[in-house]
Amino acid sequence: MSDLPSQEPEKAGSRQKSSVNKTNEAFVSTVRNAPNKTTGIDAVHINAAREMVKLHTRDRLPTNSVNNRINTIPKPLPRPSNNPHSTQLPQSSFATPRPSASLKNIKMSIPAKGHEGPCTNPQCAHCGTVIIPAPKSSFPIMDKPSITINDWSIYTIKRPILSSQELDDLESRYDFPLPEMIFGNNKVRLVSDQFGTIEFNGLDALDSLNKESDFKVSYHREWLEARKNKMLSESFDTSEKKSKEISNLDLSKITDIETIKNFDWTYSVNYKGSITGIEFKPTNDPFPIDRLLKPDPILFFDESVLFEDELGDNGISVLSTKIRVMPTCLLLLCRFFLKIDNVSLRIRDTRIFIDLETNKIFREYKCQDCEYDEVLSKINSKNLTDPKSLLRDSNWVANNIPVNSVTTETNM
Amino acid sequence: MTISNDLDYCLTQLLDFKPAKLLPEETIQSICHDLKVQLLETPNIMTISSPITLVGDIHGQFHDLLEIFKIGGSPPHTNYLFLGDYVDRGYYSIETICLLILLKLRYPNRIFLIRGNHESRTITTNYGFYSEVLNKYNGSSRVWQYITDLFDYLPLGAVIDNKIFATHGGLSPSCQILDQIRTVDRFREIPHDGIMADLVWSDPDLEIRDFKLSPRGAGYLFGAEVMNKFCHENDVVQLIRAHQLCNEGYVNYWEGKCLTVWSAPNYCYRCGNKASVLEILHTNYGKNSFQKDSVDGQIFNVFEASPENDDDTINGKSVNGNDNVDSFYKSKSVDYFL
Numbered sequence: 001m002s003d004l005p006s007q008e009p010e011k012a013g014s015r016q017k018s019s020v021n022k023t024n025e026a027f028v029s030t031v032r033n034a035p036n037k038t039t040g041i042d043a044v045h046i047n048a049a050r051e052m053v054k055l056h057t058r059d060r061l062p063t064n065s066v067n068n069r070i071n072t073i074p075k076p077l078p079r080p081s082n083n084p085h086s087t088q089l090p091q092s093s094f095a096t097p098r099p100s101a102s103l104k105n106i107k108m109s110i111p112a113k114g115h116e117g118p119c120t121n122p123q124c125a126h127c128g129t130v131i132i133p134a135p136k137s138s139f140p141i142m143d144k145p146s147i148t149i150n151d152w153s154i155y156t157i158k159r160p161i162l163s164s165q166e167l168d169d170l171e172s173r174y175d176f177p178l179p180e181m182i183f184g185n186n187k188v189r190l191v192s193d194q195f196g197t198i199e200f201n202g203l204d205a206l207d208s209l210n211k212e213s214d215f216k217v218s219y220h221r222e223w224l225e226a227r228k229n230k231m232l233s234e235s236f237d238t239s240e241k242k243s244k245e246i247s248n249l250d251l252s253k254i255t256d257i258e259t260i261k262n263f264d265w266t267y268s269v270n271y272k273g274s275i276t277g278i279e280f281k282p283t284n285d286p287f288p289i290d291r292l293l294k295p296d297p298i299l300f301f302d303e304s305v306l307f308e309d310e311l312g313d314n315g316i317s318v319l320s321t322k323i324r325v326m327p328t329c330l331l332l333l334c335r336f337f338l339k340i341d342n343v344s345l346r347i348r349d350t351r352i353f354i355d356l357e358t359n360k361i362f363r364e365y366k367c368q369d370c371e372y373d374e375v376l377s378k379i380n381s382k383n384l385t386d387p388k389s390l391l392r393d394s395n396w397v398a399n400n401i402p403v404n405s406v407t408t409e410t411n412m
Numbered sequence: 413m414t415i416s417n418d419l420d421y422c423l424t425q426l427l428d429f430k431p432a433k434l435l436p437e438e439t440i441q442s443i444c445h446d447l448k449v450q451l452l453e454t455p456n457i458m459t460i461s462s463p464i465t466l467v468g469d470i471h472g473q474f475h476d477l478l479e480i481f482k483i484g485g486s487p488p489h490t491n492y493l494f495l496g497d498y499v500d501r502g503y504y505s506i507e508t509i510c511l512l513i514l515l516k517l518r519y520p521n522r523i524f525l526i527r528g529n530h531e532s533r534t535i536t537t538n539y540g541f542y543s544e545v546l547n548k549y550n551g552s553s554r555v556w557q558y559i560t561d562l563f564d565y566l567p568l569g570a571v572i573d574n575k576i577f578a579t580h581g582g583l584s585p586s587c588q589i590l591d592q593i594r595t596v597d598r599f600r601e602i603p604h605d606g607i608m609a610d611l612v613w614s615d616p617d618l619e620i621r622d623f624k625l626s627p628r629g630a631g632y633l634f635g636a637e638v639m640n641k642f643c644h645e646n647d648v649v650q651l652i653r654a655h656q657l658c659n660e661g662y663v664n665y666w667e668g669k670c671l672t673v674w675s676a677p678n679y680c681y682r683c684g685n686k687a688s689v690l691e692i693l694h695t696n697y698g699k700n701s702f703q704k705d706s707v708d709g710q711i712f713n714v715f716e717a718s719p720e721n722d723d724d725t726i727n728g729k730s731v732n733g734n735d736n737v738d739s740f741y742k743s744k745s746v747d748y749f750l
Binding site: 129140141142159160161162163164180181212213216217219220222223226258259260261262263265289292293295298301305310311312313314315322324331333341385386388389 | 529530535537538539542543546551553604605606613617620624625626627628630631633656657658659660663678679680682683684685717746747748749750
């Protein structure tokens with residue numbers, strides 16, 4: 001569900017209509033503004049006509065051709081020259097399908113106002129977006145792009161997994177083993193001098209785990225039985241009473257081998273971000289999906305993993321972030337995705353929406369759970385050769401398992 | 413044409429072309445059969461001698477395997493013991509395992525392969541190898557079938573110079589002496605339970621002394637006392653294993669008594685970790701051979717991801733054979749997500 005048209009297929013027709021209207025206006029105004037020396041074919045006419053054709057055809061393009069879409073929207077932004085902190089976003093010379101409010105008066109700077117160190121992520125000369133990863137970065141990518149729009153500065157940081165020294169330094173903070181891939185330095189940070197800070201990072205997220213997990217791996221019972229039988233066969237005084245007792249006991253009680261300190265080995269975080277200075281209260285206002293369905297130019301886009309664990313080959317547990325910043329709003333998604341093979345699937349999504357014009361912030365927290373077999377039976381009916389590959393796609397899973405709870409909050 | 417010529421021809425398909433040429437299904441069936449015949453004679457624990465270079469998890473990172481041969485020397489000039497986990501996760505599981513099978517057939521006394529937890533049917537359907545086979549062989553899973561059948565024949569460990577025990581994961585509470593491993597019927601899928609499972613799945617833990625159960629409900633961690641007892645009872649000095657990702661490419665536990673070797677740099681094309689191979693030159697140990705940071709005659713060669721990976725890393729072709737996930741470094745990944 002990563003793309004727009006598939007979200008609201010029923011609206012495609014109406015959008016096309018409205019874009020035609022807009023385009024006509026744009027066409028008319030462009031012609032009207034055209035220079036008055038019309039000898040031969042006027043280049044402005046040609047361009048306007050081309051844009052119009054593009055707008056007509058855009059909605060017919062396959063959903064994955066996001067790049068075409070992006071490239072047609074904004075003109076290249078002027079590279080900040082003398083004063084890098086006050087670039088004005090130019091108004092497009094042509095209309096976009098249902099654009100958001102006027103792009104005028106947006107104060108933007110790349111890198112962000114508070115950016116420290118050299119900026120290695122310039123703007124694209126064609127579409128004005130921040131280039132991520134940096135053009136000169138080498139692998140592993142260690143990136144630190146940033147952007148400021150109006151009151152909000154957005155920073156993302158990407159680094160390799162923690163070193164053993166960094167892990168040693170964290171030893172006192174957690175009393176359980178950390179996920180095997182722990183990107184402890186990765187973060188996404190939204191800062192406003194006026195309102196406060198919203199940050200997402202893996203280490204804070206791991207502070208939010210429950211004490212233990214309800215789940216066991218799929219072959220837990222089989223494993224337990226094997227050990228019980230062994231215990232019974234080794235034990236000489238296995239009276240009937242004792243064997244009954246044993247069958248009701250936990251594995252750790254029937255062998256001399258103990259479990260290490262219990263913890264939520266699925267790493268199912270209950271994380272809504274690390275917030276300072278902003279107070280969220282429940283709201284009945286809907287999360288502004290409509291704003292996000294508009295094909296506004298994306299000025300900044302980044303994604304990263306905060307941690308990941310393969311659960312000892314029993315599935316996957318991954319916490320990741322995605323952010324896109326448009327001229328008038330931004331969306332940040334922090335997704336926890338859990339798949340325990342043959343047991344369960346789980347999604348916990350935190351979405352942050354900021355209206356960059358009014359500074360209204362929405363936070364949505366959505367929990368989804370479903371048993372593995374139930375989801376797999378849905379797919380099996382479709383006769384795919386590799387049905388399990390869908391279960392590895394968190395977008396597919398999010399769209400195909402029931403929602404347990406959603407809460408929406410706002411700062412205003 | 414002699415057999416070795418056939419093998420050499422197959423090796424050129426993988427080594428002299430970029431990208432490497434996939435072997436036809438029938439060829440893979442035939443080399444898997446030949447290797448099974450050879451491995452039938454191989455005991456569960458192989459007996460091998462130094463000098464030898466130990467390689468940890470590779471996980472389908474074919475370019476990095478080639479890098480290992482550049483760093484460690486190419487077969488048959490260097491002896492190699494691979495500690496398992498050849499497939500899954502990376503984009504080239506087929507090329508990786510085929511190259512190793514061919515090398516083992518071509519140089520049976522120079523190359524040694526043991527079984528990791530990913531050399532299994534269930535694991536490979538969930539972590540990418542199966543999907544890769546379907547993608548690269550037009551929807552046919554036969555190659556997966558041939559290769560996973562071969563996995564059942566791989567031995568479970570090796571003893572080097574009668575002094576070092578090498579296995580994929582670690583120790584098992586059901587195994588105090590190595591002879592207990594030698595009597596296991598290994599020609600089967602890795603079970604969830606018992607010695608075979610523990611050898612490929614268990615992990616060392618510095619904080620404990622004994623065996624502990626994992627809170628997942630299956631699997632073990634082993635501590636210092638277990639390690640000492642195992643060495644004492646089996647008259648070995650060291651355990652070398654793979655199985656666990658680490659940023660530095662290797663981990664040294666209990667002053668070298670247990671070592672982790674990890675050989676997949678920038679794991680999954682995004683972890684940014686280093687990798688290593690362990691060269692064992694000799695095993696003539698004296699009183700002070702085992703130090704906190706070093707063991708006599710053992711050198712970790714640490715390396716980073718081969719630049720050959722860059723295209724895959726940028727394009728984020730997808731791990732696990734699915735195009736929608738794990739594309740975190742895709743340069744063109746701007747996406748109107750909701």
